[in-house]
Every structure is written in C-alpha cells, then in structure tokens.
Amino acid sequence: MNAPVALFDARPFFEQALHFGLQHGLLNQAKLDAFDVEAPKGMVQIARYFGSEFLRPDLERARERLVNLVSLALQHSSQGDLRLAAESLRDNTLLSRSKAGSDMLKALIVMPQNSHFGMNERGAFNDRHIPQLERWSLLGYADYQAELAQRSRAAQTVEAAFWLASQLGLAPDDLHDAEPDAEAVIRTALLAQATRQPDMPDWVTFEKMIQSLRKKTATVVLAMPADLPAPLHSVVQGVLQSVHSDLPKIIDPKLPIRKLFDQLPAFMGRYFWLEDALSEVDQHDRNQSAAWQKLTQGHTDDSTVLTLLLCIAAGTAPKALLSDKAAATLVRKIRKSGLQAQLGSDFIRARAPEPYQSDFEQLWQDFVAQAQATLLSDHDAKLSDALALLRHECNIQ
Numbered sequence: 221m222n223a224p225v226a227l228f229d230a231r232p233f234f235e236q237a238l239h240f241g242l243q244h245g246l247l248n249q250a251k252l253d254a255f256d257v258e259a260p261k262g263m264v265q266i267a268r269y270f271g272s273e274f275l276r277p278d279l280e281r282a283r284e285r286l287v288n289l290v291s292l293a294l295q296h297s298s299q300g301d302l303r304l305a306a307e308s309l310r311d312n313t314l315l316s317r318s319k320a321g322s323d324m325l326k327a328l329i330v331m332p333q334n335s336h337f338g339m340n341e342r343g344a345f346n347d348r349h350i351p352q353l354e355r356w357s358l359l360g361y362a363d364y365q366a367e368l369a370q371r372s373r374a375a376q377t378v379e380a381a382f383w384l385a386s387q388l389g390l391a392p393d394d395l396h397d398a399e400p401d402a403e404a405v406i407r408t409a410l411l412a413q414a415t416r417q418p419d420m421p422d423w424v425t426f427e428k429m430i431q432s433l434r435k436k437t438a439t440v441v442l443a444m445p446a447d448l449p450a451p452l453h454s455v456v457q458g459v460l461q462s463v464h465s466d467l468p469k470i471i472d473p474k475l476p477i478r479k480l481f482d483q484l485p486a487f488m489g490r491y492f493w494l495e496d497a498l499s500e501v502d503q504h505d506r507n508q509s510a511a512w513q514k515l516t517q518g519h520t521d522d523s524t525v526l527t528l529l530l531c532i533a534a535g536t537a538p539k540a541l542l543s544d545k546a547a548a549t550l551v552r553k554i555r556k557s558g559l560q561a562q563l564g565s566d567f568i569r570a571r572a573p574e575p576y577q578s579d580f581e582q583l584w585q586d587f588v589a590q591a592q593a594t595l596l597s598d599h600d601a602k603l604s605d606a607l608a609l610l611r612h613e614c615n616i617q
Contacts, residue, residue: 225320233291233305237298241306251310258314262286266318270354289321290314293363296324299577325356328364331371332378338399340378343363355379371454373604377402380452384409384445388420390494406459407466411491414442426493430477432472440471449488466490512573516540529564529584538567539584541615544607551606554595563590589611 227266229236242248267273267282294317298304308317326345331354333340338446344352356364385395388409412421433440442463448456457540468485469475476612481487516524517540534554542550561584568580594600594609610616 226599232287233295233300234287237294237302237305237309240302241309242493244303244306245302246287246306246310255314256519257287259283262315266357270350270357277584278526281358287319288358288360288427289319289325290317291321292364293317296364302430304381306522319441322357324364325353328368328371329353329356331368333371335374335377335381336399337378337381337402338395341454342396376452376455377406377459380448380455381405381409381450383452384456384464385420387445388412388418390420395565398492398494400492401489403459404460405489406456407463407490408492409445410442410456410460410463411470412488413445420492420494422494426481426491427477430470430481434473442467490543513569522611523615525580526587527616529567529580530610530614531566533560533564533588535560535563541617542610547607547610547616548603551595551603551610559588559592559595561592564588 231239238247244253255577256264258335263282263286264273265278266285267275267278270285271278273282289583294305326349329349330343330345376536382392382395385392385405408421408426411417411433411587412419415432417425418430419425421429428442442460444453444456444460466487469480469577481491514536515528519540524540527540527542531538531542531550534548534550535557536553539546539587564584565581568577568584591609591613594605597605600606
C-alpha cells in the first residue's frame with residue numbers, strides 16, 4: 221500500500237489561513253473589506269519605521285513584512301492549525317496580528333543569545349535593536365523556532381545562575397557586573413553545596429572549597445539543589461553532569477589549584493569566584509606572616525633578622541641561630557664567593573611581612589655598610605674580627 225503524499229504549501233501561513241477561513245465560512249466579505257482598509261495603513265507604518273513610506277521599494281518590502289509578521293503570529297498562536305488561525309483572523313484586526321508578530325520578534329531579540337553575562341545586553345527593546353528587527357521581520361517561522369529554542373535554553377541557564385547565586389547571597393546586579401558565564405556560576409554553586417559553603421566564594425574561599433573536596437575524595441556528593449524551580453531542572457542537571465566529568469581533575473592532589481582553574485585552558489572561565497583583591501592580599505599577608513614567623517621562630521629582634529639575611533646573602537639556607545662553627549663556615553664562604561647583599565634585599569621583599577619591609581631593608585643596608593669590610597678582610601686570617609662582629613650583631617651561640 222502506498223503511503224499518502226503530503227502536499228507542500230509554499231504560500232505564507234497568513235494566506236493559507238485566509239483561504240481556509242473563506243472556504244469554511246469563518247471569514248466573510250466584510251472582514252476582507254476591513255483587511256483591505258487596514259493593509260495599506262500597516263504597510264505605510266512599517267515602511268516609515270524601517271525607512272521611508274515615500275519610496276516604492278520600501279513599500280513593497282513593507283508588504284512582505286506585514287504578511288510575514290501576521291503569519292508568524294498566526295502560526296505561533298495556532299501551532300499550525302489553520303482553523304484556529306482563521307478564527308484568530310476573524311476575531312482580531314489585521315494590524316493587531318501584525319503587532320503580535322512584531323512583539324514576538326522584539327521579545328526574541330532581547331533574550332540572551334548565549335549563557336555569558338558579558339555578551340548579552342540588558343534591558344528592553346529599543347532603537348538600537350531596530351536593525352535586528354528589520355532582518356527578522358523577513359525570516360520564516362522555522363527560523364524563529366530554531367532561534368527561540370536556542371535562546372530559551374540560554375535564558376534558562378541564566379535564570380538558573382541567578383537563582384543559585386541568590387542562594388549564595390549574590391545579587392543579580394553583582395552577577396551582571398562580574399560578567400561570568402552562567403554555567404560557571406552554576407558549577408561553582410554545585411561545589412559550594414557539596415562543601416557546605418553558604419556564600420558565593422572569592423578566590424581564597426574557592427581554593428579552600430577545593431582543598432576540602434580533596435580531603436574527602438571518597439565522600440564527595442554532588443546533587444541537585446533542593447527547592448530548585450522545576451523549569452530549571454533540565455539545565456542544572458546538564459551542568460551537574462559536566463561537574464562530575466571535571467571531578468577527577470578537581471580532586472587530583474597533584475594538580476595545583478590555581479594552575480588548574482586559572483591557567484589550564486580547559487578550565488579557564490569554567491568556574492566562577494568573586495574577584496576580591498583585598499581578600500587575596502589579606503590571605504597573602506597571612507601566609508607571608510606565617511612563613512616569616514616560622515623562619516624567625518617567633519622572634520622579631522634585629523639580630524634574628526640579620527642572621528637570616530646574612531645566610532641568604534652568603535648563599536646558604538636561612539637560619540635564625542648559628543653555632544660558632546657554622547658562623548665561621550659562613551664567613552669563609554663569604555670570603556670565597558662574596559657577600560651578595562642584593563639577595564638579602566630580594567628576600568625581604570619576597571618573604572618579610574609588608575609593614576616591616578622598609579625597616580628591615582634599612583637595617584640590612586646599615587649592617588652591610590658597616591660589616592662588609594670586616595667580613596671580606598684579608599687581614600683577619602683567624603676570623604677573630606669577623607666572628608666578634610657577628611656575635612655582636614647576629615645570633616651566634
């Protein structure tokens with residue numbers, strides 16, 4: 221048995237609905253007369269909006285746009301059902317259907333084109349969007365549907381990012397200002413949930429979240445957020461799967477966290493954290509202070525600082541306390557290789573707490589000016605003067 225042949229109707233959907241309405245008695249002559257009055261008015265309005273109502277080419281293009289806008293509105297509202305479309309023509313004016321089609325396109329144009337906040341405009345349709353409306357007003361319903369599907373997915377992703385960010389205390393305006401990708405926000409929110417982090421993290425907190433995940437690799441649980449609105453489930457579920465795919469690298473202790481998230485191309489921009497320079501500086505200062513405390517063994521006196529710097533300038537490991545034997549060895553090394561005072565200054569800038577760097581630098585420069593000649597002297601073969609100097613200025617036991 222042969223399959224039925226479907227006839228392709230290339231006429232605009234408006235024309236199809238019009239003919240259907242006439243054939244089935246849904247539209248009468250009075251309605252057609254009303255269309256004849258409305259159509260020229262609509263054409264002039266459209267021509268004026270996109271160009272000039274006084275130019276024949278603009279008027280001819282306006283006729284195409286009018287038919288196309290009405291077709292879009294009818295096909296969308298009826299979902300392709302000609303009877304419903306004909307009834308819509310019967311119950312509404314031609315210009316109202318044209319406006320409905322135009323409103324559909326305006327709403328489409330201001331929808332997000334993708335999920336990146338920095339690449340989408342904010343606000344309602346305005347004059348800057350007119351060139352886009354000019355193009356879309358001549359495209360067909362299939363083009364509209366394809367674009368609507370893509371933009372709807374992007375809009376849902378953005379909406380999910382807004383919702384999850386709000387659960388972590390971040391306002392929509394702050395999210396717009398940060399300009400992340402919406403999926404990156406969702407991924408971070410899912411990690412925050414897994415680590416019981418209540419706020420949107422800055423880098424310092426984000427790093428701690430990852431450290432926490434690495435400590436409990438066997439019990440990492442990534443789940444859909446509770447109370448997530450049903451329309452957002454599909455989007456978040458897809459992003460959740462991508463986080464599961466990332467998890468082996470995220471919990472790999474051999475991968476430095478900063479390098480993974482901020483330098484590895486596949487992960488750059490894939491997760492989101494608030495840029496908080498002050499927080500990072502504070503963390504750096506705390507780390508630096510802790511490291512300095514460890515080096516100095518908690519001492520802050522000048523002798524301890526000079527002992528550390530002298531070791532560095534001699535090219536040996538920094539120590540806060542030297543034995544007589546170690547001090548003698550240090551002097552011999554200095555006399556053989558020289559005193560590299562700049563290494564001491566570099567060490568201060570790299571390792572000393574910032575509030576003390578200026579004072580430490582002055583202390584070091586004064587010491588070098590006073591002690592260099594004695595430490596390098598060829599007339600002190602037994603190191604007596606050099607060791608006496610170090611016992612006075614440094615920590616020698």
